[in-house]
Amino acid sequence: MNHLKITALILSLLATPLAYAHSDEYLDSQPTPHGGQMHMAGPYHFELLAKRNELTVYLTDHAGTKIPSNGANGSATVLSGKTKAAVKLQPSGDNALKGSGQFELAPDMKVVVSVTMPGKAPEQARFTPQAATAHQH
Numbered sequence: 001m002n003h004l005k006i007t008a009l010i011l012s013l014l015a016t017p018l019a020y021a022h023s024d025e026y027l028d029s030q031p032t033p034h035g036g037q038m039h040m041a042g043p044y045h046f047e048l049l050a051k052r053n054e055l056t057v058y059l060t061d062h063a064g065t066k067i068p069s070n071g072a073n074g075s076a077t078v079l080s081g082k083t084k085a086a087v088k089l090q091p092s093g094d095n096a097l098k099g100s101g102q103f104e105l106a107p108d109m110k111v112v113v114s115v116t117m118p119g120k121a122p123e124q125a126r127f128t129p130q131a132a133t134a135h136q137h
Helices: 002-021 024-028 129-136
Strands: 037-041 044-051 054-061 073-080 083-091 096-100 110-116 123-127
Touching (some): 037 123, 073 096
Antiparallel strands (some): 083 096
């Protein structure tokens, strides 16, 4: 019986770095292809790049392979200061969705992104793009 407990402990310790490698905290500490904030969303990684009144979400899988955005649709809810804005995201380029709305970049800015790939259920990720930018520099 002791061998089973030891084996289970070893397997759980070996799996821990794999789980941590894809956590949002870990992804926040890594450079991203476009300089945005990257978070997990189901089987995808969403990289959010926020500029004044414009959002771009880049889609990749967990290995960093680009996921085509054709046929995808999305939305973002932006909370910045005391304002709330809804942004519709549409395919733009190979693996991106883009949209614009009336919002200001602020340190307390929060963005909830929802993307629906063709024939799939929606996936969501929550971002703090200005906090992540400050943390990376």
